[in-house]
Amino acid sequence: MNIPILYEDNHLLVVEKPVNMPVQKDKTEDDDLHNFLKRDLKIRYQKPGNVYLGLVHRLDRPVGGAIVFAKTSKAASRLSDMLRRRVIHRKYLAVVRGVPLKREATLEHYLVKNRRKNKVFTTSPGDKQAKKAVLDYEVLDVTGDMSLLSVELHTGRPHQIRVQLAETGCPLYGDQKYGGHTNKIGEQIALWAHYLQFEHPVKKEPVSFHSKPPKKHPWTQWSTGAWHHPNFVE
Template sequence: MVKITILYEDNHLLLVEKPVNIPVQEDNSKDPDLLNLLKEDLKIRYQKPGNVYLGLVHRLDRPVGGAMVFAKTSKSASRLSDMMRRQVIDRNYLAVVQGKPFKNRGKLEHYQYKDRAENQVFVVDAKHPEAKKAILNYEVVATSNDLSLLSVTLQTGRPHQIRVQLAEIGHPLFGDQKYAQKTSKVGQQIALWAYPLSFEHPVKKEPVEVYSLPPQSYPWNLWQITGP
C-alpha cells in the first residue's frame, strides 16, 4: 500500500501530498492511481460499505508531487470546481530550472496546443484552431550550480503548462524527460512540486492553507526550503 500523507481533512475536504510517479486517476498504464488509493483508504478508515465518493477537482502530472485537494461531498466538489474556474484557489509551485532567467520575476503568456494522441503539448500561434492561452507568473528565489529555484503561480491550468512555458523561454525543468530531453538524464526526477495550496473553505468559508515540502534530495537540497 502506498503511503499518502494527509495535510488536512474534515467532513467536506481531503488535502493530501501526492507522491511522485503516481497518476492522479486511472490511465492506460493501469498502475495504482491516487484517486482510487484515497477512496480505498477512506473506506477502510471509516468502515464505509459500498462505493466511496471522492471528487477530483484538479490534477497534477504523473511525475509531479505535492499538495492536492479532493472533495468528500458532491456539494464541495461543485463549489471547488467553480472556484477553480474563477481562479480563486491559489495554486503555487516550486520549480528547479536549467540556467537563470534574464528577469528575476516575470509573466509568461503563450498559446498551447495538446496533441492528445502523443500526450505532448506545443506552443503555437494564437490563430491555431485549438490554441488555448496559458499564463503564469514566476519569481527567481535562488540560484546554484547553473540551476535556479523558481516560485511559480498559475493563472490558467493548461496541461503541462509550467513545463512547456519554461522550456519555451530556454529554461526547462530539471529532470523533465518530455520537454528537456537534451539537458535531462534518463532516470532523473522532474523538479516540479505543488507547494502551498490555499483557498476559502467552500462550506465553512474560512481560510484553508497547506504546505507540502519537496524531498530533501538533489536538486532540492541545494537550498533550505521551509514552510510558512
C-alpha cells in the same frame, strides 16, 4: 503505501501526492491516487458501498505535492467553480536548468495538445484549438547552472509549467519530454506542488496548505537560505 494527509474534514481531503503516481487511472493500469484514497476512506470509516471522492484538479504523474479532493458533491461543485474563477491559489517550486532572463515575470502562451504523442506545444493565438496559459514566476535563488523558482498558476493546462518554462530556455530539471537536450534519463522532474490557498467551500473561511519537496537532489542544494524567501511558505 503511506500517503501523508495534510488536512481532512467532512468536506475536504488534502494530501501529499507521491511522485510518479498518476492522479487518476491511465493506460498503464498502475495504482492511482484517486482510487487509492477512495479505498482508504472506505476502510478507515467502514463505509458500505461506493465512496464519493471528487476529483477537483490534477498534477502530472511525475509531480508530487499538495492536492485537494472533495468528499461531498457540494464541495466538489464549489471548488470546481473556484478553479474556473481562478480564486484557488496554487504555487509550485521548480528547479530549472539555467537562469531566467528576468528575476520575475508573467508568462503567457497559447498551448495545443497532441494527444497521440501526449505532448503539448506552443502555438499562435489564432489557433482555434489553442488554450491560453498564464503563470507568474519568481527566481528564489541560483546555484551553479540551476535556478530555484516559485511559480503561481493562473490557468491549469496540461504540462503547462513544463512547457512554458522550457519555452523561456529554462526547462525543468529532469524533464525528458520538454528538456531532453539538457537532462539525463533517470532524473526525477523537479516540480513540486508547494502551496494551496482558497476559501473553504462550506465553512467560507480561508484555508491554506503547504508541502515541502523531498530532501533529495536537486532540492537539497537549497536546504537553508532559499527556504526563508517570502515566497516559500512555511
